[in-house]
Amino acid sequence: MTERSPAPAGLALIESLVNTLDIGSGRDTLVTADGRRLFGLAVEELPGALTLRESLRAALLAHAGHPPHREVTPLGELLVDAPLHVTVDPADGSAALAPADSGPLLSRVAAAVAQALVAGTWTRLKACAADTCHWAYYDRSPAGRGRWCSMQVCGARAKMRRYRAKEPHPTESSAVT
Numbered sequence: 001m002t003e004r005s006p007a008p009a010g011l012a013l014i015e016s017l018v019n020t021l022d023i024g025s026g027r028d029t030l031v032t033a034d035g036r037r038l039f040g041l042a043v044e045e046l047p048g049a050l051t052l053r054e055s056l057r058a059a060l061l062a063h064a065g066h067p068p069h070r071e072v073t074p075l076g077e078l079l080v081d082a083p084l085h086v087t088v089d090p091a092d093g094s095a096a097l098a099p100a101d102s103g104p105l106l107s108r109v110a111a112a113v114a115q116a117l118v119a120g121t122w123t124r125l126k127a128c129a130a131d132t133c134h135w136a137y138y139d140r141s142p143a144g145r146g147r148w149c150s151m152q153v154c155g156a157r158a159k160m161r162r163y164r165a166k167e168p169h170p171t172e173s174s175a176v177t
Contacts, residue, residue: 010112082110
């Protein structure tokens with residue numbers, strides 16, 4: 001889990017969807033009635049939402065330069081079923097991409113991805129490099145090279161493992177008696 005502030009705009013929807021599963025504890029809030037209600041999902045929509053969540057997680061891992069956590073349906077294959085259209089505000093002429101049907105979660109996610117792509121923020125949404133975490137976070141680092149959801153937790157653990165791997169380990173033959 002992270003102490004970071006939520007992702008901007010529509011990316012917050014994707015971030016919160018991916019973070020419905022705590023890999024470390026196995027707790028999945030999306031399978032609960034309250035968790036589904038947060039995303040406007042009926043129980044029969046759960047299998048599709050779970051597939052979408054894991055495809056998003058794989059894409060976010062790729063944003064951070066990591067391989068998928070497991071075999072998933074490619075995100076592009078899922079999003080092809082969520083058509084978008086361009087809306088133009090008559091008051092100021094601003095344009096935006098919007099889901100053709102704003103009800104389904106897939107359509108809302110497709111619109112969020114498209115808007116983030118246009119804004120240049122899509123690749124800043126990442127998944128933590130830690131195998132026991134993969135928590136989604138928005139990388140606000142200047143160079144966009146963040147690797148962990150939390151430097152104090154996942155980052156510190158990774159650095160400690162790397163440090164310990166470099167330490168010379170005493171052997172029985174080198175022990176002083």
